[in-house]
Amino acid sequence: MQNISSVPDPRVATPPGPGSGAPRGRVLVVDDDPTVAEVATGYLERAGYGTEHAGDGLSALARFAERRPDLVVLDLMLPGMDGFEVCRRMRAHGPVPVIMLTARGDEDDRILGLETGADDYVTKPFSPRELVLRVDSVLRRARRTEEHSSAVLGGAGLVLEPAARRASRDGRDLALTLREFDLLAFFLGNPGRAFTREELMKEVWGWDFGDLSTVTVHVRRLRGKVEADPASPGLIRTVWGVGYRLDLPADGTGS
Template sequence: MSRVCARVLVVDDDETVRDVVGRYLGAAGHRVALAADGPGALRAARTTPPDVVVLDLMLPGLGGLEVCRALRADGDLPPIVMLTALGEEDDRLLGLELGADDYVTKPFSPRELVLRVGSILRRTGTASAGAGPVLVDGGLRVDPAARSAVLDGHQLALTAREFDLLAFLLAHPGQAFTREELLARVWGWEFGDRSTVTVHVRRLREKVETDPTAPRRIATIWGTGYRYDRES
């Protein structure tokens, strides 16, 4: 199976981490740009928009969360894999709220990081072509191959993981999934923080529900997880 290669921006103030991650990603066939701080990351992203950003949250000066906010404010937010320390759970959840797609906890295996980047690219890049039929529910239309989601004629601004989650749930209407199952089926994780799913569901509801506090499409099944209920 051919690899999906892409432009990857690696942002970390630790030179050793930048070098090791850059070499592993380069060996996987990706074109890698490196940045040591927040301002450098924004300059690099705005000069040559990356396909994926590997972003350390603990940056000096302009931190990773501020970089995430700035990239989001620019418009199209590229998929972001956050690098976090074990004690940064609150920052990790905030990063997910701001639109990050994935995270890897330090210390981490560079091979694992390359696999996470590859997983995102397979869902967002050329490998998504022919990913399945167009999914329609009332005014909601999701095209997995084009990675396009339209609600009542308006294009939805979804992150990579939000799109993946919506497409998966819409493709399996009426079926309840646990958070662990969604982590495995959508994220490709055999284990992970279930709050990652919770945050993405909350963000997704804000974009597809008329009233996110009383969702009609993405239902919470207490004691289980979530289920997509079709409107039509």
């Protein structure tokens, strides 16, 4: 297990965010490395979050079943059951934002983590301040969607109910992750307009920086769930040299 290196003690250094008052949300940190867990929970608590810690996948699933957290920080390399399987089992019980921790340079793991349904990832060794910012961003986006989106969106047989976080195509429910849902909602709210990956990252993820492959992976996953033929997409089209565009048929029927 790779440890955090050159990280200030959270009991001494004060990370950004409020340090008192009611918790901003509950975060479950799943990591078998005590140092990583202590630093992550310390910074999150100083930022105003309530935290719980689990050192392995089975313990994480037990805590998740007892009381569902608002967000999970999940290490990929866990004893007994890896983070991919933990994420799948959690998501089987309902949507929950997940930020995965991966070893630096393990690009395949990061991509697979996103394809499994993670909403974001942070590479080790990581900055605890960055982790707090990522948690802030993911939760802020999820809550903004829940609080301010009530109008039903639709087209090409797709129906999105933002308030209920429910999506379907041709009457069949779609199993979308939090970020896939937000991405599809953004496309449906802006049909016919091409967006760069940078624009999508800012508008959907709320980030002004980050790995643009995150957008690419989510578009690919979303196509796999909404396109009749993901290999030849008729809805979410690639605009070469620009990014992506959602095309809806003029009559509103399927693609």
